[in-house]
Amino acid sequence: MIRLSDAIVIAATKLRTHRIRTTITIILSSLLFAALIAAIIITTGVTKSVAVFNNQGLNNRYLVWAQADNPLFGGVLSTKEFITLAQQKGKDLIIAKQAEAKKLGIDYNAGNEPSATLTESMSGQNSVHVNFQSYAAIEAMQEYVKQHPSPDLNELKQAAANYHPIGFYSSIMAGLSNGNMSIMSNGSENFTPTDDQRVSLLFPGQTSLMVDDSHLTQPFILPGTTTNGSNIPLIVSYSTAEGLLGLPKLPSNASTKDHYDRIQQVYRQTTNNAVTVTTCYRNSVSQQQIDQAISQADEIARNKSNKDYQKPSLIYGLPAANSCNKATIISDKRTAAEKKTQAAQDQFDATFGQVVVPVQQKLTFQVVGLSPSTSNSNTTFSDLLSSIVGSSLTDGSDVIPADLLDKMSTATSVKSTLLADNSNPLAVANPNYYVEFSNANDARRFITDKSCTTRMEGTCASPGRLFQLTASGNNSIALQDLQQKIASVLGLATIGVVVLAVIIMTSMIGRTVADGRRETAVFRALGAKRSDIVAIYAVYTLCLIILIAIISLAVGLGAAYGLDAYYGQDATLQAKLLFDAVNTNLTFRFFSINIALLGVVVVIIVISGLFSMVIPTLRNIRRNPIQDMREE
């Protein structure tokens, strides 16, 4: 066969024959492969960067949130069995109340007792409902829950046993079962808070207050923070901390750099200074007395000049604004009989589940940790990115680390306020647990196999599946899925690029080979064997491929490098915000060369180029040279 050096000499002349066609082919094929190479470099860079940033927060962990159903959900309250139980409880309550009233010597009118059930007529048909205002109904629910308890941690452990769990953690929703808290701005209580301020559990925008296991909270704890033993430790989102520090909100058009600087400022200030917020908790009786003190003072002021006005026998006054004490008694002109009757009534009410004693407590929270803010709106690309790759402990809640709460000197009284049992079982939060796995596959399998399918009303439809299971804390599982998706999309893109490039190259090489029939005939007349012709076209194609490969690599590398140079810094800031890596020197790169993968692309270019040559060349050498010369 012809020597390689000679084949190169002849092949090189072919590259010069159809310059426009050759140039177009080289440009088109190079751009296609360049796009592929750039995509590979960028994907490799992003994947590596994500992996590095993923070690922050909860990102590198595979957590599944497990929530059990409330046993009262799912139509239980409408069943005949429950209605009968509630009605029976209603009858028993009246009998018990009549007996207790008689014993205490107070009046009790059973006709005023809210019925345990209500009958409603709809479309000519009567339907019976539970009356949630009735204490008898609450008693019936309590009894039902006692008989049908929610699945507990042991049952969760059993369900997860086959999926190699590496940890089980509890998360308790803290709640103010009876009362509310309001922030004491500048140390003073606002006795007339707006409705918003009053219903808010703690801070604006907060959806709940959780007490979480230290395994969950540890990644978010600020370095070197200590509490004085009486402050309640709290992990809040950056945006909440921003508000607590009194920093004005950034404008909506603030740059990534502005956000980053703000986050660093929040981090620095929260780490260096004890950021605290003091609140006043009052139960319903305490709040009622404060409200009464305000309305009585108002009434007395309004009737100052009314000689016929008779002041109330018991007048409440406001406590010192910085004390969070109960309302003071300014005057108590009640008779002994009145006081006795009131005491008997209080005892009666307490017996039947009503709160009668005022409870108030000054609670000071101290920020000991920060978690990335989560966005519910997804209105901007940044929000969307945040929801995809970010990790957040708080997820709209503020979190008290359970271990730090236990270390508090006032742990017992704080727990009695924040973790008090709710008397209404319907308002009791379902048990929350987290199961941790070492990899996404186990977590995904556990969710698929064991999570109940949620019905419209929020209950489990599948028997035996006791918990609703959701990937939580981060999107590690989704991220891994996303990476796999990207890999498969890249695979498909590779196939598409190769097919397109082969079509372009085949048509170009086909045309060149067809145009070279006369030349082939002349070569054959000059002694060329078929293998010599194949070698010449193979070398010609290789020259073409090498050019395409060089240009593809140069353009692909250049494009990826350009993207990295142009957006890398911004992406680093964005990633630091998303991944809770504010206090690190990590950088986010769009540019990372995977030699093996690029090698594969070059091999693909070579193979696809050679493949393009095969059919036209085989056709060419099978032709009769005389026929080609004659046609010429």
Next chain:
Amino acid sequence: MEQTNTETSVANDKRPIVVIDKVVRSYKVKKQTIPAINGISLSINEGEFVVLNGSSGSGKSTLLQLIGGLDKPDSGNITIDGVDIKKLSDHKLSLFRGKTIGFVFQFFYLQPFLRLGRNIEVPGMFTRLKRKERKLRVKQLAEIVGLSDRLNHFPAELSGGQIQRAAIVRALLNQPKILLADEPTGNLDSTNSAAIIDLFEQIRQQFGTTIIVATHDPNIAARADRIITLKDGAII
């Protein structure tokens, strides 16, 4: 001896180098079979200068291609330098052609983007002639045809006569025993044609090459040892 379809060598003192025996070749054009060579028998001796004459379509180019092993007969035998080329595989026939036969075409067919020296080297590339030897032969042959100072030029920079001389030199690179030329002066003016005819003569004298030329050119015919005239695929 059949006078119409058979020709024997006039140079009886030399051995026959081309022996054609009852060769038939026809082509199918659409559904019609057109006979190109119709039972020709012919013998040409070593060193003979033979002209194939005849009108267009008489079969002279086809006969040339059959002798060169570029085409195979439907029937009959062709023996070149003692080798029955019909029996050779495509690979062996290519090797044989490369070493034994040199081709010269009417339209020269030089590679436009190869310098003249490289163009002349091409047949040597296919026979794997050593580069050094190729260069030496190119130099010697170019000197003979007066192209020594043109070896670094591209074909587009040369005249028609120079190009045809280069094409003849290219055909001689592998020192073939037979030189086949198809209308070698068809694209040349009379001066260049005369120079080419002189060159054929010189080649025969210097190398003892058998030269077979298919041509209408009476000037070439006048210099030939023998003229074989074809009509409708047969020797007349």
